[in-house]
Amino acid sequence: MTYRYILEKYNGAKSRHTCPSCEKHRVFAKYIDTETGDFLPYEVGRCNREDKCSYHYTPKQYFENNNSTFTERTIAPLLEYKQKKREISYIDKDVLIESIKQSKGNNFETFLLTFFDAETTSNLLAKYYVGTSSKWNGATIFWQVDQSHNIRTGKIMLYDEVKGKRIKEPYNHISWTHTSLNQPEYNLQQCLFGEHLLINKIDAIALVESEKTAITCSGFSSRFIWLACGGLSNLTKERCKALKGRNVLLFPDFGCFDKWTNKAKELSEIMSINVSNLLEKSSDKYGLKLGDDLADLILKKNKE
Numbered sequence: 001m002t003y004r005y006i007l008e009k010y011n012g013a014k015s016r017h018t019c020p021s022c023e024k025h026r027v028f029a030k031y032i033d034t035e036t037g038d039f040l041p042y043e044v045g046r047c048n049r050e051d052k053c054s055y056h057y058t059p060k061q062y063f064e065n066n067n068s069t070f071t072e073r074t075i076a077p078l079l080e081y082k083q084k085k086r087e088i089s090y091i092d093k094d095v096l097i098e099s100i101k102q103s104k105g106n107n108f109e110t111f112l113l114t115f116f117d118a119e120t121t122s123n124l125l126a127k128y129y130v131g132t133s134s135k136w137n138g139a140t141i142f143w144q145v146d147q148s149h150n151i152r153t154g155k156i157m158l159y160d161e162v163k164g165k166r167i168k169e170p171y172n173h174i175s176w177t178h179t180s181l182n183q184p185e186y187n188l189q190q191c192l193f194g195e196h197l198l199i200n201k202i203d204a205i206a207l208v209e210s211e212k213t214a215i216t217c218s219g220f221s222s223r224f225i226w227l228a229c230g231g232l233s234n235l236t237k238e239r240c241k242a243l244k245g246r247n248v249l250l251f252p253d254f255g256c257f258d259k260w261t262n263k264a265k266e267l268s269e270i271m272s273i274n275v276s277n278l279l280e281k282s283s284d285k286y287g288l289k290l291g292d293d294l295a296d297l298i299l300k301k302n303k304e
Contacts (some may be wrong), residue, residue, distance in 0.1 A: 021055035099131025107138035107161035
């Protein structure tokens with residue numbers, strides 16, 4: 001990196017810091033001075049709980065609040081770095097294929113089988129390139145494949161096979177395939193999960209947060225191409241440029257309607273975009289909790 005301050009990488013259990021806002025442990029990434037290797041003061045950083053906390057105190061804000069000069073030392077090198085384009089790194093397709101062959105014991109697949117028959121489940125997993133990882137027993141790989149069928153990375157997560165919820169104790173079980181492959185020079189540029197499906201000319205796109213939700217909803221409704229951004233912070237113009245000219249309907253998690261509405265305003269210049277308030281309207285009837293998503297609502301309705 002050529003600019004002076006970078007955000008420390010965090011990856012599940014490797015996050016060491018406590019968020020100064022929500023006070024949750026091991027969820028806070030701090031900024032580092034790349035010249036000295038030192039952390040900035042404890043409050044300067046970002047909480048990775050984007051929906052439930054969203055705390056982000058940047059170096060620029062810190063220096064401005066403390067009457068220090070920021071532009072000469074940081075902004076100019078940052079612009080220099082952004083202007084320097086690096087070639088995107090990709091993962092070999094054989095790695096993806098091998099992970100799909102090893103589907104036995106995948107907790108997420110077991111969960112899907114409680115709602116769909118074996119054929120439908122198999123088709124959904126194949127459609128979204130879902131694989132199995134040896135990172136943890138029963139772990140799932142949600143591969144990110146772009147429109148050109150280049151493999152950007154794979155998100156590794158561990159789900160409970162009965163409830164279909166992510167395992168977050170004693171730490172958040174989430175990792176990345178490119179990290180497991182130990183490629184230190186890997187230049188990751190993520191894409192939307194399911195982006196490879198945009199080769200289909202169906203105009204109606206539904207965008208949710210989690211990969212699990214996109215797959216589950218696709219099993220219940222073929223009206224849309226279901227995609228996932230993987231987190232509110234990933235709902236950016238750069239990540240969504242593949243949706244240019246499409247009609248997109250956002251389905252935010254319960255309690256995040258206002259945040260997603262503000263994001264939609266930023267994205268409206270590249271696509272026709274609307275935000276669904278279905279979860280807000282259904283919350284009382286179905287007893288939704290903050291953070292519940294469209295898949296939770298559909299599964300509750302399916303059990304009636």
